[in-house]
Structures are given as C-alpha cells and as structure tokens.
Amino acid sequence: MATDPKSEVFQATTEPPAPKIQDYAAIGDCRSAALLSNRGSIEWLCWPRFDSAPLFAAILDRGRGGCWTIAPNRQLHVERQYVDETNVVRTVFAAENGSAVLTDLMPVASEEYKRLALLPDHELIRQAECRSGEVELRFDLQPRAEYGRRPVPMRAAGHLGVRMEADGAVYWLRATHPLAIADERLQATIRLRAGETAQFSLTYGEDAPMVLPPLGRPATERIQNSIAWWQAWARRAKYDGSYRAHVVRSALALKMLTYAPSGAIVAAATTSLPERVGGDLNWDYRYCWLRDASLTVRSLLGLGYWEEADAFLNWMLHATALTRPKLRILYDVFGENAPEERQLDHLHGYRDSRPVRIGNAARNQLQLDVYGEVMDAAAQYAQHGGVFDRSTQKILIDFGNYIGTHWFEPDEGIWEPRGGRAPHTHSRLLCWTALDRLLHLSSKGVVQHVPVEKFQREREKIFKNIKQNGWNERLRTYTSVLNGDSVDASLLLMPWYGFEAAGSERMQSTYQQIRKQLGTTNGLLYRYLAQPAEGAFGICGFWEAEYFAIGGGSLEDARRLFERLCAFRNDIGLFAEEVDPGTGDALGNFPQAFTHVGLISAALSLQARKENRRPLRHRAETAEEAH
16 A cells, blocks of 8 residues: 555544444454444554553544544445344445445454464454445544554555554554545545445554555455354354344354453453443443353353353463452453553543543452352353363362351442442352352262362351341342342342242242332333432343243243343444433443343243243252252
8 A cells, every 4th residue: 555645635524422332333353342333433442452552542532532434424324234143344324426335344263274374463454345326435544542642653654554653562554545644644535436445454563573464355355254254153053042133143242252362251342431421430341250250151151152161261260260269350361460440531531421440440349249150150161061170179169168258248249339348148149159059069079079068057057148137028028238128130140040939929029129129111120229320231131031031920021021121232233231221322331241141141041931941050959948
C-alpha cells in the first residue's frame, strides 16, 4: 500500500450521540476482542490480550479514545449480522447511490496452520465491497496509546503500509487504496463501484521481524478460512433443541472470550461500561472470576466441548494451586493476581459515566462461595469421565479442609458489595456444596484419602445453619443473609446445587418473595434491591427460567420466560451484563460471559425437562436424604 498526501480527506462533521451498548458487535480471535458499532466504527480494541491497554477506546471517550471508521458518508439504512455460526460480522450499508457490505473479523486458525502459512499472531481484517451502484466510503483511523492519553506516531513505509509504534509494540496498517496521514490520523474517501472491493489489514507485533500478511486473494482466503474454522467449531455443539441458534451464539461468545493459550475465560471484553448510565458502577471485567466456574464447565460439557472444558478446568486448578488453600476471587488470563484497581480520570467514560476503572478491587475480597464453584466444576468434570492425578486430588482436599474451618466467617459474597462483610446465605450454600461434592467424589473413588467423617460433620453443621438461620419464618423465605429479611436472586440456585428441591414448600415461597421483591413487569429480575436502582441482571432471569425447568414451575412457564428473556439480546444475539427494564437498553460490560452461560444452562435444563430426563446432578440423593 502506498500513502498519498493528495488523497481526498474526509472532513469530519458533528458527531451523532454515542452508540448504545447494544449497538456494538464483538469480534475476536480467542486472545483479544474488538467492539464494532453499527456505524462501521471500531471503538474498542485491546492487543495483545483482553486486559491490555486499548488502541481504540472511543467507547469510553469519544473525543480522546480513538477509533477506526469505515462507512458511507451518507447512510440511509444499516443491517448487520454474524456470518452463519461464526464470529465474523457483516454490516450492510444502504447509501444514497448504492449499497456496500463491510466484513470485520480477527482471523483464526490452528497454531500449526499459522506457523506454516506465516500468519501474524494478531490481525484485524476489514473488507468493504460495493454491491450495487456507487458508494463513497469514509476511512478514518485514529489510534491512541495509554488509554487515550497520547496519539500514536505514524510513518509511511511505501508498499509495506503505515507503521505505528506505541509502548514497545508495532502496528502496521496495510490497504488496497491510498490513504493520507494528517493530524495524527489516517483518512481518505474511497469510491467503489458495484463489484469493487477495498481491503484493510491491521497487525500487531512485539518481536522483529514481523509478518505482514498480503492483501488481495490471500486476505480473502484468510476470511474464508476463518469462517470455516468458526463454523466447524459451532457444528460440534451437541444441543439440538428448539433454541439451537441462541445456544450456539452464546457458545460462540464464550469461545471468543476464551484466552486460548491458557484456557481462561474472561468475564467480558470491556471495562467500565456502566450498570447505571451516568453513575459510578463501572468495573473492569477483563479478568477471570472463579464464581463463573461451575456453570461455565457445565455449559461447555453439556454442549460437548470437552477440550474447552478441560482447558478451563486445568487453568482454574493451576491458578488456584498457586495460592492454596486460599482462593483469589479473580485472576488474569495467566492465572496471576489481577492488577490493583485504579481510576483513569482523563477519560470521560461511556456517556459521562465516571470513573473509568482498570484493575479490580474485588481481588482483595473474601468470597467463600468460590470454593463451592471450583469443587462443583471438578464434580461436573468427573461426571463426564474426567480423572484427577494425586496432586489435583490433594488440592481439592486442601480446599475442603479450608472450608471446614472457615465456612462460618462473614464475607463479601457473590455480588461483591464494597460496604463490608456479612454472613451471606449463598456463601454458606456454596461451602455446603464444596463439602458435598468432595464427599460424592470420594464415594465414587475419584478422590482418595478424603477425611469423610470430618467433612460429613461440617456439611451437617452448614446444612443446619442455613435451614435455621437462613430462613425467615415470618416472611416464609430464605434470605440473602442469615437472620435477615431481604432476598436476592442467588437464592434461586439452591435447587441447582441440590440443597433444596425446586418444588419444595420452602423454595416455592422463597421464589414468590424473589418475584415480589425483585421482579419487573416485563419478566426481568434484579439481583437485589438497590437504591438508586441499577439494571435488571441478565443471568438472574435465566436462573429463574431454569428454576422453572428443574421443577419450580411448568415446562411452559420455563419456555415462555426463556423466550421473553432472549428477546432482550441485541440484533446479533449478544447480551450485556444487565438490561434497563424501562427501555430494554443493555447496561454493563459487553458481551458478558455470565449472561451467555446462564442462557446455555437454562436451555440445557429446558431440553432435559422436555425429554423427561433429570438435569445433570452429582448426587443420587437429595440434601434432606443426606442429612
């Protein structure tokens, strides 16, 4: 590509309002991800991994963050979709004199193929094709370094393209059409007639020499190979129920949020997208939470993705082994401690939602529920035929011993409040789950040398503690904290973990309180009562649907709610963390793995109920029978 200072440069006009969170699509390569608006603008890109500093961050500050736009100057209509069962986005623009399709992706391939084909580790391809008439495209690339603090220097390098360097890394932009460097950005107007195509490749590298992949037919082949790779992966999903499209899209979102070198799955691709627009509930979710473990492993195994479940569990056990018997709440993709939380005061935040944060202070919290999540994930793995070596067995027993001497301590709990510790019922439930699963694994011979009598005694103590102190007789409900009078949505998981039957009198009355206190008129569910109110929590609605599916309601109740919840996905099938019950707008970080995990889990239980199968459990007896 040659740069041409005489190339026609687009003159920017007044910016329209910022896109809503649901207006974004995500593309990724199982190492990092980018967010693309329905206006053809990439406004979030972190390389080389999910928690790296972004090259584009306009989603957090439209003036300072930087972005990369390819779109018609005058758009009449926009439609977009993922190419069937892939993470490749196609946006169709209807312009004044014609139409064009923009294809966006991060190429994916096996490691062996990358080596043989000399492909770069990190590449983003954008291809614009005029389908009819004539289309005038605006090209505008403005990279920024250090979370928007400074521009990235650019240098034209003839046929090699444009070289950009920041923080020890080098970026190369190659194009089939001439571009102009002006005012710390690349700009041009590109005219295409029907059948004509423009291609652009952005690559990243830290080590020399770099691989600069060719454009033209080789780039088209990388696009087609990536489409084939994603579709082959999606075809492996064993689910063949009524909601396959929703389930496969959620599985693809989880795969995209996976860091392939380690097997870790990050909670979301972004930081500081607000749970309340204009508020301060803005957190960095580009890390891996142990809380998500059991539901994630169950979803992957339930869909037949054994390799991904195995990699995730191995990552989890490796990460937790480094701090045993204590567990951290969250880890980076390599299993190390997440960075300290700090604020970026120079950024305005999404729609003036401040502060923008990186790192996460939850790293310092105590959340005892994670022990149950880890142990339940291990039990899920064993249920599908997985085995543990002696070292792993010892790690699991160490976790059990820790729970045996710490389960009664107050903690911050599943929702990570920053107002102090309390005796959370859900945390006690998961401590009970941890010991229960260990005893089950011992009875099946999967884990050897378990101190059975000791763990049985402690399990019995926790059971009685929850039954007596977690139950409010006046309100006829289990409560969020022991001896409390309020509920939270995590209580819906008591049947899922086998503590209480979904159809029991206590669970039925607890559900009625949850729906009364936390429900919205359009079927959504808050996670707890908050003032001022935040959005309804995405996964909590799917927990409710699954509660119906496993015996808390009828199959029709479960199906109807599941379909109502799916209607809150965006136009290409992605969910954020929360939903504004009044407007239906997405809130929180995006796309959110936890919400997609909840969808898959609910769909699996719905299918099991439809086929008169018992949902996957690890115990042959109920909690009442065990005690």
